[in-house]
Amino acid sequence: MLKHDMTKRGAGLKNDHENSVQKEYAHLAQKYDDKWSFYVEATLQKTLKKIELHSGEHLLDIGCGTGALLAAIEKRYPDAVLAGVDPTQEMLDIAGNRLSKKVHIKRSWAERLPFDTETFDVIVFCSVFHYIREPLLALKEVVRVLKPTGRVVITDWCDDYITCQICDLFLRVFNKAHFKTYRKKEFYQLLSSSGFFDDIEINGYKVNWFWGMMTATACKKSNVKR
Numbered sequence: 001m002l003k004h005d006m007t008k009r010g011a012g013l014k015n016d017h018e019n020s021v022q023k024e025y026a027h028l029a030q031k032y033d034d035k036w037s038f039y040v041e042a043t044l045q046k047t048l049k050k051i052e053l054h055s056g057e058h059l060l061d062i063g064c065g066t067g068a069l070l071a072a073i074e075k076r077y078p079d080a081v082l083a084g085v086d087p088t089q090e091m092l093d094i095a096g097n098r099l100s101k102k103v104h105i106k107r108s109w110a111e112r113l114p115f116d117t118e119t120f121d122v123i124v125f126c127s128v129f130h131y132i133r134e135p136l137l138a139l140k141e142v143v144r145v146l147k148p149t150g151r152v153v154i155t156d157w158c159d160d161y162i163t164c165q166i167c168d169l170f171l172r173v174f175n176k177a178h179f180k181t182y183r184k185k186e187f188y189q190l191l192s193s194s195g196f197f198d199d200i201e202i203n204g205y206k207v208n209w210f211w212g213m214m215t216a217t218a219c220k221k222s223n224v225k226r
C-alpha cells in the first residue's frame with residue numbers, strides 16, 4: 001500500500017473511532033446519569049479524594065461527560081477555576097445545565113486540547129482513558145497545558161480484576177468506541193515511559209463485585225521534554 005493511502009487509512013480509522021464514541025454517548029446522554037448513578041457516584045468519590053485544590057487554582061476535567069465530577073468539585077472548591085471538555089455535545093448540554101456559568105465547558109478531544117500551554121494546575125480523567133486510542137498523544141497534550149507544578153488524577157477500569165478483563169475483551173469485539181483497559185503495572189509503565197511525570201502512584205480497588213478500578217496520580221516532571 002502506498003504511504004499516502006496508509007495515511008488516509010489511518011485517518012479513516014481515527015474518524016471511525018471518534019464517530020463511534022460520539023454516536024454512543026449522543027444516544028446515552030439523556031439516560032446516562034440515571035443508568036450509571038451508582039457507578040458515577042462511587043468513582044466520583046474515589047477521584048475527588050485524590051484532588052486537592054488551593055484557592056484560585058485551575059482544574060480541567062477531560063471527558064467531563066454530564067459534569068457530575070465538576071459539580072462536586074465546584075461545591076467543594078468554590079474558589080477554583082474549573083473547565084471541562086468532552087467530544088459529545090449531548091453530554092455537554094447536560095453538563096451545561098448542571099454547572100454554574102463560571103465553569104468553562106468546550107467540545108473537544110483529549111488529544112487536541114483547545115487551551116494555551118501551562119494553563120492548568122490539575123487535570124483529571126474519570127472513566128475516559130479506556131477510549132483513548134493514542135494515549136501518548138493525549139498525555140503530551142496534558143503536559144502541554146499543565147503548569148510546571150501541575151498534577152494529574154486518572155481514574156479508570158483496572159485490568160488486574162477478572163471482571164474488567166472480561167468486559168475489556170467483550171467490548172474490544174462488540175463496541176467500536178472502546179479501545180483498551182490497563183493493568184496497574186502497565187499503566188504505571190505508560191506514565192513513566194512517557195517521560196512526562198514524577199511521583200506516580202496507582203491504587204486499585206473495587207467499587208462493587210463487578211467494577212475493579214484504579215486511580216493514578218502523578219506530578220508533571222520539572223523540565224519535561226516535549
Ligand SMILES: C[S@@+](CC[C@H](N)C(=O)[O-])C[C@H]1O[C@@H](n2cnc3c(N)ncnc32)[C@H](O)[C@@H]1O
Pocket residue numbers: 021022025040043062063064065066067068069085086087088091108109110111125126127128131132133
Ligand atoms: C463513561 S463517560 C465518563 C463521563 C464522566 N467523566 C463521568 O465520570 O461520569 C466517558 C466520556 O468520555 C468521553 N470521551 C471519549 N473519548 C474521549 C477522548 N478521546 N477525549 C475526551 N473525551 C472522550 C465521552 O464522550 C464520554 O462523555
